Amino acid sequence: MTQHQGTLRKMHTAADEDNLVHYTLPVGDELVAMNPLIGQKIVLSFEGQIACVHCGSKTKKSFNQGYCYRCLISLAQCDTCIIKPELCHYHQGTCREPQWGEAHCLTDHFVYLANTGTLKVGITRHVTDGISSRWMDQGATQALVMLRVKDRLTSGLVETAFKQHIADKTNWRTMLKGAPAEQDLHASMQALLKEIAPQLEQLSAQQGLQAIQPVEHSGHAIHYPVQHYPDKIKSINLDKTPAFEGELVGIKGQYWLLDGDRVINIRKYAGYKVTLSV
Template identity: 35%
Template sequence: MLYEGVLRKMQTENGSPIQYFLVFEHDFLNMNQALDKTVQIDFIKYQCLNCGEERPIYRQGFCKSCFYETPAAGDWIMKPELSTAHLDKEDRDLEYEKKVQLQPHIVYLANSSNVKVGVTRKTQVPTRWIDQGAHEAIEIVEVPNRYLAGITEVALKEHVSDKTSWQKMLTNRIEDVNLVEWRNKLKSSIPDEATDYFIESNGETHLEFPVLQYPEKVKSLNLDKTPSYTGVLKGIKGQYLIFEDSTVFNIRGNEGYYVGISIL
């Protein structure tokens, strides 16, 4: 069976295990059904997620010009503390920025390779944790806009990491920790503007990924260097496909690549 289209991050449904879907313009593929089967990935062309043109992908699935123009790639995406829509101040497109920034946001702790702090829109829970390959997570605060979430994250980064080791996450060299204790320990470090939004009484969320076999080491598939790859799919975690030969393929890291995927 051949599926063809431009890569976007896999859509997910939380379950036991999590279900993963590659969604193309005219078709979709439940990747869980490809586990233990031979999968072939062929790079065909680039296709910018914003303009749709066949241009080399620069970052985040966008060609270079779109990356510096589209509001979906503003600096506040990666650095929520730079959000300004609550001040009625435009970065690239105020209407878009108000739509995204002026809605409830969660500051959370997630454990994928280690305990890390992060920010996401409330509507993206638990999707954001799944995308990061976190096997456990917990909300710390729920605030009404992205700016408050951003300054809270900046404050908490003084005490806990905001990075994930993707290699450690994919080899499953992880340990369970008590995130409730971590949440309570960090309470005193929350900025004054966000203290009223602290969540007192929630528990951890645990996530189960569809992985049959974890690799000892990982080697990342680069479609620019290896435009055709074939391997037996052994797992899916975060936004990565894990193959029997220890090759891993980051779907989100290859957004904007138009590919053919065959289940052999």
Template identity: 35%
Template sequence: MRYEGVLTKMRTEITDVVQYYLVWENDFLNLNQALGKKISINFLKFQCLNCGLEKKIFRQGFCYDCFNSIPQAGDWVINPELSKAHLGEEDRDLDFEKRAQLQPHVVYLANSSDVKVGVTRKSQIPTRWIDQGAHEAIEIVEVPNRYLAGITEVALKEHVSDKTNWRKMLTNDIVDLNLEEEREKLKEYIPGEAKEYYIASNKETEIKFPVQEFPKKIKTLNLGKSPFYEGVLTGIKGQYLLFQDGTVFNVRGHEGFVVELKILV
């Protein structure tokens, strides 16, 4: 089977085991069905996810010009505490920023390698947790805008990490934690503006990933440096494909890369 198109982050569906899909303009592939099979990936060209032009990808699937101009790549995306739509202040496009920022957001704890704090739109749960490879996660607060979520994350990351150790996540070097207890420990550090939004009742969500075999040592595949790869798919976790020889491929890290993908066996 042969597929060709521009890579975007894998779409997911939470069932007993997470279902993963690569989606192109006119086709899609359920990657779970490719487990145990040999796959080849051939990098053909770049295609910016915003302007559609064949320009080298800078970050997040966008070319340099688009990354530095479109509202989807504003500083508030990575640093939610910089959000200003609730004040009526524009960064790049106030209408877009109001739609994105002035909606319910959740600050959460996720355990991918060690426990970490993060922020996402409420509508992105549990997708955000799956994308981070978290095997367990729980909400801390649900607030009405991105700014409140951002200042809460800033306060809490003084006491818990806001980073995922992706190598530990992919080798399954993990420990199970009682996230309800971890949440309770952090309650006192929530900023005053967000304290009323604390969630005390939610139970942690457990997530199982389709992995037949975890790599012991990791080799990362960068299509910009090695434009062709072939290997047996043994797992999918986070936004990574895991292969039998220890190679791991970050699909989201290659957004905007046009590839030819073949399932050979």
């Protein structure tokens, strides 16, 4: 039996040439390749300690997927505008960390369409010719970049216009029920852009003529290492069930899929000290 012990972080993702997602799990100072563990029995035990993913201090309760309360109320990356970018307030001079805001918010963002079981709109900073880690974290099986915008605030305003016609959240239960039917993302994009054309025109007038630009993007199909999807999802909560074992039958998004239709959101437990045994 091989053991790994330390604090958890969200799984790292990378897609190979066939667009199959490969997962690596940080456990303390170790990086554990997860794809080779699919089909094997694993045991995960929570050791009762939680450390903030930012400052490292011990905390009895984790907030916002890994932060202590002090970091939650002081870091720009934990502000409400990270979840709701249309509320970005850097231009008002009230950003918690202006330098962080300049590096992360005053840069190009991309508005995308994704299939996560149902179609959704979203934003990401990192899209080149590859697959955004955000798509893989959300368990998207298809993704298409629609627009490039000048900053985070503008991306949020554009996303808000789209949200009148399409969801902006991933239904994790739907995402884990199986491989969804393939969608014609280009046709959906054209229909959505037509619907919100007046709002985009108004935003361009407010934010600048070059603030919102269409993107030529062929789209991506994304595949996940899953042997079996759950028939009836049973979610594991480490706070209530501090140890579990079973066969790892797949990984999708940031979720482990285990035998017995059990699933666990690994990202939720960032900062938890655990022992992983294989």
